[in-house]
Amino acid sequence: GGKRDHTGREINxxxxxxxxxxxxxxxxxxxxxxxxxGLGREYEIEPxxxxxxxxxxxxxxxxxxxxxxxxxxxxEILLEKVILKMKTELEEFxxxxxxxxxxxxxxxxxxxxxxxxxxxxEIYFLGDVNILIGYKNGKLENLTNKWKKRLQKYDRQVIxxxxxxxxxxxxxxxxxxxxxxxxxxLKENRNNKNTFNHKSYYVC
Numbered sequence: 384g385g386k387r388d389h390t391g392r393e394i395n396x397x398x399x400x401x402x403x404x405x406x407x408x409x410x411x412x413x414x415x416x417x418x419x420x421g422l423g424r425e426y427e428i429e430p431x432x433x434x435x436x437x438x439x440x441x442x443x444x445x446x447x448x449x450x451x452x453x454x455x456x457x458x459e460i461l462l463e464k465v466i467l468k469m470k471t472e473l474e475e476f477x478x479x480x481x482x483x484x485x486x487x488x489x490x491x492x493x494x495x496x497x498x499x500x501x502x503x504x505e506i507y508f509l510g511d512v513n514i515l516i517g518y519k520n521g522k523l524e525n526l527t528n529k530w531k532k533r534l535q536k537y538d539r540q541v542i543x544x545x546x547x548x549x550x551x552x553x554x555x556x557x558x559x560x561x562x563x564x565x566x567x568x569l570k571e572n573r574n575n576k577n578t579f580n581h582k583s584y585y586v587c
Contacts, residue, residue: 390431392431394433394436395436396417396418396419396420396433396435396436396439396492397415397416397417397418397439398414398415398416398418398439398440398442398443398492399413399414399415399416400412400413400414400443400446400447401413401414402414402447402450402451404450404451404454407454408454408455409500409501410454410455410498410499410500411498411499411500412450412496412497412498412499413495413496413497413499414443414446414447414494414495414496415494415495415496415512416439416442416443416492416493416494416495416587417492417493417494417510417511417512418435418436418438418439418490418491418492419435419490419491419492419493419586420433420434420435420436420490421434421484421487421488421489421490421491421573422487422488422566422569422570422573423485423487423488423570424488426480426482428473428476428490433490434489434490435490435491435492437490438469438473438490438491438492439492441469441472442465442469442492442494442587445465445468445469446461446462446465446496449461449464449465450498458496458498458505458507459507462494462496462507462509462587465587466587469587473489473490485570485574486573486574486576487569487570487571487573487574491510491573491576491586491587492510492586492587493508493509493510493511493512493586493587494507494508494509494510494512494586494587495508495512495513495514496508497514506526508526508528509528509530509585509586509587510530510531510534510584510585510586510587511530511531511534511535511586512527512528512531513525513526513527513531514526514527530584530585533582533583533584534584537572537575537584540568541565541568541569541572544564544565544568545559545560545565548562548564548565
């Protein structure tokens with residue numbers, strides 16, 4: 384029942400990976416990613432995959448390689464290395480294909496990353512993600528980040544605009560999302576990612 388491409392293949396732009404490194408370094412790692420293909424034109428970086436499917440798969444592969452080489456590396460440094468590597472790989476694709484992509488056309492992803500040992504659990508996340516922690520006493524703790532609130536604000540603005548257009552035109556809300564005013568709002572929001580200003584939010 385999910386989104387499908389033109390061949391009928393079901394698209395999955397999410398990724399998950401569990402690494403058991405307890406024998407080598409006494410840690411275990413969990414990775415969850417929520418990918419997003421860019422807006423606008425359709426293109427393929429790898430055949431039969433959306434750009435976000437390629438991005439999430441490659442990101443997890445690169446992250447796995449780095450954590451296996453240096454299991455106790457600082458998580459922020461680790462993710463920075465992988466993000467820069469992905470940026471390089473995307474630039475190589477653009478150069479090889481002679482394709483110029485605007486910011487909103489490029490794939491991106493949110494990530495939740497946990498590294499666990501006998502002593503500690505470290506958590507790092509970017510984008511519109513939550514981490515729910517369950518304790519032995521039954522308590523649940525929901526962790527999020529301030530950027531999610533900004534993303535939710537942008538989403539609410541788009542939804543309000545969609546409803547307004549739907550009420551005015553009689554169009555189904557799912558059809559309204561394809562209209563130029565909504566697409567322009569979505570592109571503007573996507574252009575705010577990783578821009579280091581008051582409108583920015585941060586993703587991989």
